[in-house]
Amino acid sequence: MKVGIPRGLLYDQFHPFFTRFFTELGAELVISPQTNKSILDAGVQYCVDEACLPVKVFHGHVCHLRDRCDLVFIPRIMQLYKGEYICPKFCGLPEMVTNSIPGLPEVISHPVYATTMARLRQWAMASACPITRDRRRVKSALEAAVDEQSRFRTGYHDQGYPIKVALAGHPYNLYDTFINMNIKKKLNNLGVGVITEEFAGGEDTAQEVRALFKKPFWTFARKTYGFIAALASKKHVQGVVYISSFACGIDSVIIELVRDRIKDFPMLVLKIDEHTGEAGVDTRVEAFADMLERSCKHESDHSPYGQCLYSCKSPV
Amino acid sequence: MKVTIPHMGNVYIAAKALFEGLGVDYVIPPLNSRAALEIGSLHSPEEICLPFKILVGNYIQAIEQGADTVIVTGSCGPCRFGEYSEMHMKLLRRLGYKVDFIVIDAPKSIGFKELLARISRLTAHSPGTKGRKWLALAQAVRIMGLLDAVEAKAHEKAGYEKVRGTCKNLLKKCRQEAYSCGSPDKMLDCLNGYNRMMNEVPCDRTVTPLKIAIIGEIYTVIEPFSNLYIEDKLMDRGISTRRLMTPSWWIRNTLLSPAGLNSPGIKTASRDYLPYYIGGHARECVGEAILSWKSGFDGAIQIFPMGCMPEIVSKAILPTIARDKDFPILSLVVDEMTGEAGYVTRIEAFVDMLERRRNHVVSGY
Numbered sequence: 258m259k260v261g262i263p264r265g266l267l268y269d270q271f272h273p274f275f276t277r278f279f280t281e282l283g284a285e286l287v288i289s290p291q292t293n294k295s296i297l298d299a300g301v302q303y304c305v306d307e308a309c310l311p312v313k314v315f316h317g318h319v320c321h322l323r324d325r326c327d328l329v330f331i332p333r334i335m336q337l338y339k340g341e342y343i344c345p346k347f348c349g350l351p352e353m354v355t356n357s358i359p360g361l362p363e364v365i366s367h368p369v370y371a372t373t374m375a376r377l378r379q380w381a382m383a384s385a386c387p388i389t390r391d392r393r394r395v396k397s398a399l400e401a402a403v404d405e406q407s408r409f410r411t412g413y414h415d416q417g418y419p420i421k422v423a424l425a426g427h428p429y430n431l432y433d434t435f436i437n438m439n440i441k442k443k444l445n446n447l448g449v450g451v452i453t454e455e456f457a458g459g460e461d462t463a464q465e466v467r468a469l470f471k472k473p474f475w476t477f478a479r480k481t482y483g484f485i486a487a488l489a490s491k492k493h494v495q496g497v498v499y500i501s502s503f504a505c506g507i508d509s510v511i512i513e514l515v516r517d518r519i520k521d522f523p524m525l526v527l528k529i530d531e532h533t534g535e536a537g538v539d540t541r542v543e544a545f546a547d548m549l550e551r552s553c554k555h556e557s558d559h560s561p562y563g564q565c566l567y568s569c570k571s572p573v
Numbered sequence: 574m575k576v577t578i579p580h581m582g583n584v585y586i587a588a589k590a591l592f593e594g595l596g597v598d599y600v601i602p603p604l605n606s607r608a609a610l611e612i613g614s615l616h617s618p619e620e621i622c623l624p625f626k627i628l629v630g631n632y633i634q635a636i637e638q639g640a641d642t643v644i645v646t647g648s649c650g651p652c653r654f655g656e657y658s659e660m661h662m663k664l665l666r667r668l669g670y671k672v673d674f675i676v677i678d679a680p681k682s683i684g685f686k687e688l689l690a691r692i693s694r695l696t697a698h699s700p701g702t703k704g705r706k707w708l709a710l711a712q713a714v715r716i717m718g719l720l721d722a723v724e725a726k727a728h729e730k731a732g733y734e735k736v737r738g739t740c741k742n743l744l745k746k747c748r749q750e751a752y753s754c755g756s757p758d759k760m761l762d763c764l765n766g767y768n769r770m771m772n773e774v775p776c777d778r779t780v781t782p783l784k785i786a787i788i789g790e791i792y793t794v795i796e797p798f799s800n801l802y803i804e805d806k807l808m809d810r811g812i813s814t815r816r817l818m819t820p821s822w823w824i825r826n827t828l829l830s831p832a833g834l835n836s837p838g839i840k841t842a843s844r845d846y847l848p849y850y851i852g853g854h855a856r857e858c859v860g861e862a863i864l865s866w867k868s869g870f871d872g873a874i875q876i877f878p879m880g881c882m883p884e885i886v887s888k889a890i891l892p893t894i895a896r897d898k899d900f901p902i903l904s905l906v907v908d909e910m911t912g913e914a915g916y917v918t919r920i921e922a923f924v925d926m927l928e929r930r931r932n933h934v935v936s937g938y
Contacts (some may be wrong), residue, residue: 307880307906333849340682348851356893368849415917444913471659472682474649478656506882509620510656517663550606567593 258388260284261326261362264291265315266347267334269432274406275330278381281398282388287326289318292435301531303357310436310502310530311429312346312353319354319361328363328387331355335368341476344507350521363387377403412455413441420549423488424451425481426500427507430529437500438535440527440542444498447546452494454484461487469514478511482518489519496523496549498542503530523549574598574698576675577640579631580605580793583724583748584820587717590757591647594709595699602635605798609634614909616659616664623799623878623908624792626659629664636670643696647678651852652883681831712757714824719764719909721819723747726771728804731780731814735775741808743771783872783927786865787816788858790877790884794818800876801916810924815870817861818854838864846890853883862894872901873929874920879908901927 261281262268268275271322275435279286289296292314300317322329331351332442334343338465340524351366367383370376381399382392389395411432422444430437430454441451462483466473474480497519501508512526527538575598580590585601592599603609609630616633617626632643647654656674665672677693681687696706727740734740747767758863785807793799794816807814815841829835839860847859862873875891877884891902903923905916 305885307885307888332657335849342852345651345852345855345882346886347653348849349847349883349889352847353889355888356890469659471647471656471676471678472660474651474682488747504620504880506620506622506653506880509618509880510653510660513618513621513660514656514663514749517667 258284258328259287260365260388260517261287261289261319261322263315263318263322263329263331264289264338265318266311266350266429267332267343268429270411270428271332271406274402274407274462275332277405278398278402279388281401281483282385282394284328284388286288287322292317292433297435297531305353305357307504308346308353309505311427311433312350313531314429314433314436315350316354316357317369320358323358323361326362328365329354329361330365330384333368335370337371340472341474341479343476370562374403387536410455412453413451414456415445415450415452418445418450419430419448420496420546420553421450421452421466421494422549423457423485423494423497424453424498424500427481427502427505434538436529437527438529438533438538440498440538441502443539443542444546447543449546449549451498452488454480457484457488457493461491465490465518475507477507478514481511482514485515485524486518489522495553496525496545498545499524499526501526501528503528523552574642575600575640576642576644576695577602577632577635578644579628579790580796580798582797582820583720584717586720586748586751587713587761587820589752590716590760591709591713593755594701594712594757595696595706596701597695597698600635600638600640602631602638602640605631605692605796608711610798610909616668618660620880621660622653622880624654624796625660626909627799628657628661632665632672633668634666636672641671642673642675642695643678643777644675647676647680649682650850651912652881654853679827684838685792700743709757709782712761714821716751716757716760716764718821719761719768720748720751721821723764723768724813725772725819726768728808728814728816730771730774730776730813731808732784732811733776733778733780735777738809739774739812740771741805743767747771783812783924783931784870785812785814785924785927786861786870786873787814788818788861788865788873789854789875789887790858790881791818791823791854793876793878795820799878800905801911801913803874803876803905803920806917806920807924812924815865817864818857835861842867846894847887851883851886853881855887857881858884858887859890859894862891862900863898866898866900867896871931872903872923874923875902877904877906879906901930 262275276286296317297314299320300313303320304313304316319329331354333351336342351364355364357362367380367382369380378399381395385395398486424431444451465486466479466483485497489497499512577600586874589601605627610627612633613626613630617629637884645658647658658674675691699706724744727744731740751760751763754763787794795818804814826835839857843856844861847856850856858875865873888904895902
């Protein structure tokens with residue numbers, strides 16, 4: 258039995274769990290390659306137009322696996338923490354894919370609630386059905402997978418650069434070096450080190466989130482908002498680089514909340530979509546790096562907008 | 574305290590009745606217009622959905638007329654609407670407006686105590702007894718129900734009326750007259766009268782007009798300004814339309830959902846295509862498409878604001894339904910840039926296609 262796992266969306270964060278689980282069950286794994294031009298093109302061709310870039314890329318990965326496996330695993334990640342969702346598109350991801358790409362093999366798409374072990378076990382039992390019915394084997398596979406995942410760490414934390422920025426955004430935009438055009442390398446080459454949210458947890462972030470009127474109901478929103486707000490208000494970094502996919506609903510909210518919190522603190526929002534031209538990104542990143550360098554060395558506290566946006570009078 | 578509410582279809586009429594029944598001071602913002610949308614687009618984040626921008630326009634226009642408290646519902650679904658209140662508060666504060674928000678949120682997320690505390694912030698300013706307050710609420714809900722019923726009848730009968738335009742004019746008069754009523758009791762009488770008149774509109778039931786279901790995101794289907802008055806446009810062409818999403822449906826659905834008793838029809842209908850609630854009203858959209866196919870409609874039009882996350886999922890599913898059931902579905906995306914001419918052309922083409930399908934062509938999707 259060949260199980261296909263698309264290398265898209267949250268694969269970068271949860272691949273130890275999913276790959277270990279299906280390997281332990283005795284399935285042969287087929288994993289799609291790193292995102293490339295042909296995968297992106299296939300995704301754009303099949304996916305519904307309005308979807309965001311990462312969802313289109315995911316479609317491309319599934320399309321790549323279409324004729325190479327007997328079962329495709331499309332995670333329907335509903336909740337990772339209690340009372341928090343990922344995004345509506347994640348909840349409906351299997352439907353989007355199966356209704357857009359013709360000729361797919363059987364799909365495993367049971368909802369994943371990673372809130373308690375019992376709910377994960379339900380998912381494991383249901384998902385393992387087409388591969389094995391041995392309940393004990395499923396149980397031990399799940400335990401091994403959870404164990405593997407708990408030892409897994411991602412994230413960047415550069416040392417020894419004169420300038421440090423917080424690199425924020427959804428994990429699939431940060432770690433897919435094809436769709437973000439290897440932004441980390443670009444920044445590093447300009448003498449800018451990055452830190453990601455995995456290295457900045459703790460009380461500061463939690464406190465920032467608690468100060469909101471409403472507890473965010475998206476995991477991404479809670480983590481990213483807390484991360485940027487904590488680092489920027491404590492001035493642990495000199496700037497923020499936010500990678501956001503065009504038309505991302507969650508980012509439109511996070512960026513607004515963050516802007517309101519950090520005011521004129523330097524933040525570069527890089528929008529990426531399937532048309533992104535690399536030269537434009539280079540220019541913007543270089544300009545941002547120059548500005549940070551100048552504000553650290555020569556001038557202090559100049560607004561990144563050229564004028565104080567947040568203290569000016571409303572035009573209405 | 575001077576309260577206000579954002580616009581959504583006919584809700585302002587019921588809200589007026591509620592505030593008058595409670596005896597609190599209120600401001601109803603000017604009806605949605607280009608002006609409200611322009612104010613909203615100026616201040617809102619670029620990529621947020623259309624309802625957010627219109628709401629900002631409503632709030633600012635109401636504040637300019639003296640409002641100092643906004644009453645709005647919340648949600649904790651994975652759709653962006655849940656974050657609206659937080660973002661609106663911060664946006665208005667940043668613009669220098671002093672305004673309070675009373676967010677009526679689900680007790681599941683804020684707790685019953687907090688919910689009651691928030692509601693009492695409104696009712697504390699009402700001079701009446703407890704009984705009066707409950708009566709005011711009941712009357713407002715009843716008014717909303719009547720308005721929705723009158724509207725639904727007008728939309729349905731537009732295809733059958735003997736004199737083209739009777740229903741549309743009656744509906745327009747109904748809204749105007751109900752809004753100008755001085756008290757909730759008078760408003761109820763007025764609406765009951767119009768409900769009767771709507772029943773008596775002379776109809777020719779032998780004709781077979783096109784029947785189109787309006788489905789999609791709740792705000793853009795209910796608020797006529799945001800969908801460029803699509804229902805009026807279809808009424809003008811003598812097309813009978815139906816829309817299940819109404820404010821009174823929303824009230825019923827919200828009250829019943831904790832017990833899992835909400836919209837059983839939609840749940841069964843959508844089971845094959847989208848068996849989970851994914852936020853917003855994506856599942857309802859898919860369910861309504863199936864339900865309208867089952868009740869013999871000619872087609873459906875899905876409307877949603879640009880970037881609406883749940884509706885993007887349903888938009889991916891709808892072509893499959895169209896193929897499987899041989900049921901044409903048109904998806905229309907609206908935002909502040911929507912041009913009316915292009916929009917109308919698409920609706921006309923869709924309607925033409927539905928007419929031809931009936932007459933001589935037996936082709937499907």
